[in-house]
Each structure stands twice: as C-alpha cells, then as structure tokens.
Amino acid sequence: MDIEKATEVGFCFGVKRALRILEETIGEYGEVETLGPVVHNQQVVDRFGQLGAKAVEKPNQIKGNVAVIPSHGVSPNVLEELASRGLKVVDTTCPNVRKAQSAARDLSESGFWVVIFGDPVHPEVKGMLGWAGYRGTATLDSRSITDLDELPSRLGLLSQTTRNPTQYVDFVDSIASSSLSRIDELRIINTLCNITKRRQADALEMARKVSLMIVVGGRHSANTRCLADMCLSAGTETHHVETAAEIEAAWLKGQTAIGVTTGTSIPDSVIDEVMLKLDELNRAGQE
Template sequence: MNIHRASDMGFCFGVRRAVDMMKEAAANGTRVTTLGQVVHNPQVVAELQKTGITVKEDRSAEGVDTETVAITAHGVGETVVRDIEDRGLQVIDTTCQFVSRSQRAARNLAERGFTVIIFGDPTHPEVKGVLGWCRGRGIVIKNESLEDLPDYLPAKIGVISQTTHTPERFAAFVSNLMRARIDQITEIRVVNVLCNATTSQQAATRDLTEDVDLMIVVGGHNSANTRHLAELSRANGIETYHVETAEELEPQWFEGHEDIGVTAGASTPDFSIDAVVARIEEIDQLASATV
C-alpha cells in the first residue's frame, strides 16, 4: 500500500498556541484549572493532566480551587469573563484569534441592533461562548436546512458561523436563509468568521481524495473539525474511517485498497498521526507476509 499524508493536517496554530501556553504554565509550577478541555482530543488532555492541570468540564469559574484558570482556544462568553474577574482569579487566555474575531463580530452586531444568527452546533463550546457575546440577541441554527429556524425573525439580522464550518456549508446556509425569509428581513449583515487554518486543512483533504481510494481521518471523536474532514472525504466518494487512536484501525478496512490517505483535524497531535501511519505500515507488512 502507498500511504499519502495530507499536505496540511494536525495541530493548527490556535491549538498549538493553547497547548504551549498550558505546558509553559505547568513548567513554571502554576496550578491551573482549565474551563473545559483545552482541545477536543482526549490524548492531549491526558498528557496535560499528567502535568497537574485540572479540567473543569462545566466551563464556569464557580468552585475553582486554583488561583489561575485557563480559557481554552474555544473561548467563553462575556459573563464567564466577568465572573473570573469578579473572583479575582489569574487568567491564561488561550482563546484563538479567529474565535475572538467571531466574538467581536457578535458583540458589534448585537450592539448595532442586529439579532445574531450563529450557524453552528449549539452544544459546541465555541458556539456557546460566541452566543454569550450576543447581549441576549443570539440564535443558534444547527443545519443549513433551517429546521430549527424560529417562525418569526426580527427585521435586522446578522449572520456568522462556527469558525470550523466549510465555506460551502456557510454559503448554502446564507442562501437558504435569504430564500426562506426575505419577506421578513429588511437588513442582513453577513460576517465571514471562518477559520483559515480549517479551510486550508479541508482543501488539503479534498486534494488528497484525488489520489487515494481509502481515507483515514485521525482525531478526537468529539472534534467538530475532524468530523468535518471525514464528511468531506465521504462526500467526495472515498471510503473513510475516523479514528482517534491507532488501536481503532481494523486490518480488513485495507483489503483491496492500494492508496491510503491520512489526514487529521486541527486538534490532533503529531504523535497520534505518526502512530496511525506506523500501524497502517504494520498492517501492510502483515498482509504481505501472509500472501
């Protein structure tokens, strides 16, 4: 088998920066509680926990027993920021600059009287955080098919997206919204807050689908951008498996396939990618030896 690696995959600069900041704090002996998982990758979280970093899954500052809290790359809402300040806690803010841009866009739109529609997963921490900057004027819509759109919309609408959505899905969302509700909307402002790092990884995965007949996507099962890479690969007609670790690879997946693509989400560390590639090589050698 030939193994082809995507030209762009793995840790984006936002995640790398967040992990580096956490490692630096741990190296300095700072006891830190992170408000949620630093990145959506259980292996990276486990590595950080070994250095004494605590994760508080509910992403609130209430009950934190360390002097320092860390805001993850996904960011938090405005009330959480104020709560941290009120409690006098030290902050390591690793919010990614793309997420900060989305939060600023949400706040600016809300302050100008727009109701902010966020196209994203309502359970995702980034989306919850951005919603917290909409000054109570935010709505989250999960799908471009608009099933969860309320019957009535205010006349002034601002539209932004979860940073990791594909440009194609965001464009489809905006176009469907316009078609469905142009009779209710007098003014619409669309702010493109999509993340360059993610779109570059998506383009690299799309290019890779030209050269392979099987795709392995590596990354946390809870990582939205990793799941999007798998969806994109499948949409291009390639048999695709999403794995978190090398141990999940099944030798029978590779039977009859020659060109294997490997790609990974923005929260996937190099060690996970390398372990998957090594396991595919091992599966290939075992298959050759039994022929």
C-alpha cells in the same frame, strides 16, 4: 499500495499557541484548572493533566487560584464571574475565535439578531452566543430560521470557525432567498478559519484520489468530524480514529490507495504511530 499523508497535519497555530501558554502557566503557578479540555484531544489533555492542568466543566468547580480559558473561548459572563472571584484568568482563546466573538458582539451591538451557523452545544458556539449578548441563536438547520412566522428586521449571520464553507454558503443562500422579502437588512460575516478551510479542501481532493481515508482526531473535535464528513461526501470509505490502535487490518483489504488527514489538535507522535501502523498492515497484507 500508496499511503499518502496530507500536506498540512497536526496542531494548528491556535492549538500550538494555547498549549504553549498553558505550559508557561503551569511552569509559573504549578497546578492550574482549565475550563473544559484545553483542546479537544484526550491524549493532549492526559499529558497536560500529568503536568498539573486539571479540566473542570463549570466555573463554580474551580477550586484553585488560576483559571485557564481554552482555545475555543468562553462567553463574557464566564470571564466576569471568574474575575469577580479574584482568580487569575489566563486566556488561550485562539485569535480566529476571538475574531468571531468580536463579530458576534459588534453585530448584536449594532442591532442585528445574530444567527450562528454552528453546533449549539459546542463550547465555541456557546461562547460566541454569549458575546452576542444572547440576542440570537445557533443552529445548523436554516429552516429553524426561515420557518419562523416573524423574523427580526435585521439579521446578522456568522459561522462557527471550523464549519464546512460549502455548507455555510448553502445556509446563507437558504436564509437570504427565503427571508429577504421579510426583513430590512441581512449582514453576512465570514468567520471561518482559513487553516480549517485549507485542510478540508485538501482532504476532499485526497478523498477523490484514494479508496480509503483515515481521519485522525478527537471524537469531540468539531474540525475532525467536518473533515470526516467531507471525505464521506466524496463517496470514499472513511474511518475517523483517535489513535493507531483503532485501525483494523480488514479496512485495508482490496484498497488501492490510502489517504491520511488529521484534525488540528492531534500531536505529531499520534500521526507517526498511525502512519507506522498503516505501513505495517500494508506490508503484512502483501506477504
């Protein structure tokens, strides 16, 4: 049975950059604290924990002198709070996320009410809303906007960087078709990450060819969950795993071909273990 790995797997440039900065910061200061996990992958967080990076949930839990901002960014209020306490702030925000934050700020400063297509509880989305000065909202359901009795006269739409492009287009379409007669201006910004878009397109193509998809990535990783949803939307049996240990022999029974894709915060070592385990289970099934 063919077991195929997607062309592009493992860390994206934003995650590589964040981890390089974190490693350099630990090298310079010893122990540091990250505001939330530096990336959404437990194995990576554990490895950096051993090197000296401790993840805390809130700015007021930072006890040391060095605060590291994760790749998905934070709101300007958080940056101000940390700076006002005299902490050394090391910012690993991905340049793509930074672009989305700037778009949110610019829309808001130009008088638009900002609508973010994204998960309202995801740290990246919370940060973007902060950059919009909280003059807006975040949602994945266009009806929460179109059902409003009154709409602001100017609406600015943007997306969480890792969302599915087709769903963003549907979201935009739905808002445009039902609100244009009620507002003066609608501005749409493309803040989707190109790397995520490419991986999603590849995953969909692969899912249409194989009978089983294995999507490797952190449980809380938004881009991994989107990849898994995309594979499922092709009608292909799909399993989202964090490690090779979660793969079950029964999943391979009766399959004709397997495709493997990964989120953007998964180390190469985990991908190698997944490929090895699938290969072993495949061989065992043929004996």
